Amino acid sequence: MTERATGYAIIAGSGFESFAADTAGQWLETPFGMPSAEIRQLTYGTCKVSYLARHGDGRHLPAHRVNYRANLAALARLGVSDVLAVNTVGVIRAGLAPGALAVPVQLIDYTYGRDHSIYDENSATLDHVDFTRPFCDDLRAGLLQAGRTAGVACFDGGVYAVTQGPRLETAAEIDRLERDGADFVGMTLMPEAAIARELRMRFACLSLLVNHAAGRSEKGIYEDIETSMESATSHALRVLEAFFENLQ
Ligand code: HPA
Numbered sequence: 001m002t003e004r005a006t007g008y009a010i011i012a013g014s015g016f017e018s019f020a021a022d023t024a025g026q027w028l029e030t031p032f033g034m035p036s037a038e039i040r041q042l043t044y045g046t047c048k049v050s051y052l053a054r055h056g057d058g059r060h061l062p063a064h065r066v067n068y069r070a071n072l073a074a075l076a077r078l079g080v081s082d083v084l085a086v087n088t089v090g091v092i093r094a095g096l097a098p099g100a101l102a103v104p105v106q107l108i109d110y111t112y113g114r115d116h117s118i119y120d121e122n123s124a125t126l127d128h129v130d131f132t133r134p135f136c137d138d139l140r141a142g143l144l145q146a147g148r149t150a151g152v153a154c155f156d157g158g159v160y161a162v163t164q165g166p167r168l169e170t171a172a173e174i175d176r177l178e179r180d181g182a183d184f185v186g187m188t189l190m191p192e193a194a195i196a197r198e199l200r201m202r203f204a205c206l207s208l209l210v211n212h213a214a215g216r217s218e219k220g221i222y223e224d225i226e227t228s229m230e231s232a233t234s235h236a237l238r239v240l241e242a243f244f245e246n247l248q
Pocket of ligand 1: 088089090091163168169185186187210211212213214
């Protein structure tokens with residue numbers, strides 16, 4: 001499998017465990033080590049799209065152990081220029097409910113101890129990338145348009161707080177995130193988004209709202225996830241299909 005990809009890639013995790021599992025893939029070594037999984041080539045109409053399972057096949061890598069640098073560097077080796085990151089989040093913002101989708105516009109990074117930059121002691125260069133606006137406006141617009149095409153409601157905007165995990169948050173931590181301006185909470189967006197920027201890739205995120213954040217519902221978090229994961233995932237798959245349909 002040596003075919004080169006076109007410029008788009010999807011990186012996905014929870015909810016997508018069996019997605020593309022029977023498609024042949026390619027392991028690609030990088031200066032940062034091996035990516036989470038083989039990179040698979042998907043076909044949407046006339047678009048060839050690279051697909052990477054963020055947590056590995058069989059979901060063995062928790063968010064804080066994912067080699068984000070290798071994942072993005074492997075995609076860059078294939079010529080990927082545009083990344084659609086699909087992830088699950090808890091909902092902080094009142095008025096939004098699990099089962100829905102969102103295309104966040106900002107993020108706050110609370111992670112620590114992750115290899116978060118391609119620039120290290122082995123780098124010949126260093127660039128302090130401008131991260132004022134972490135997401136690509138064109139890709140965000142494309143995802144939102146895809147939602148309209150597919151007839152799937154996608155919330156436009158919001159701030160994604162990225163926590164370290166693997167444990168979920170306390171109710172007080174969620175209150176603090178809300179005071180900080182966060183609308184969603186998840187564990188995988190960083191350093192993925194920043195490394196994509198360092199590699200000069202365009203990047204946007206499609207978030208699956210799968211639970212009320214800690215302390216925000218009478219219902220248990222896992223009960224919430226069980227109820228909403230399937231519909232959020234099937235909505236996300238429809239949005240991705242429409243995204244690539246709209247490019248043709
Ligand atoms: N917190 C952190 N990460 C998550 C959550 C959450 O509530 N739901 C899905 N990913």
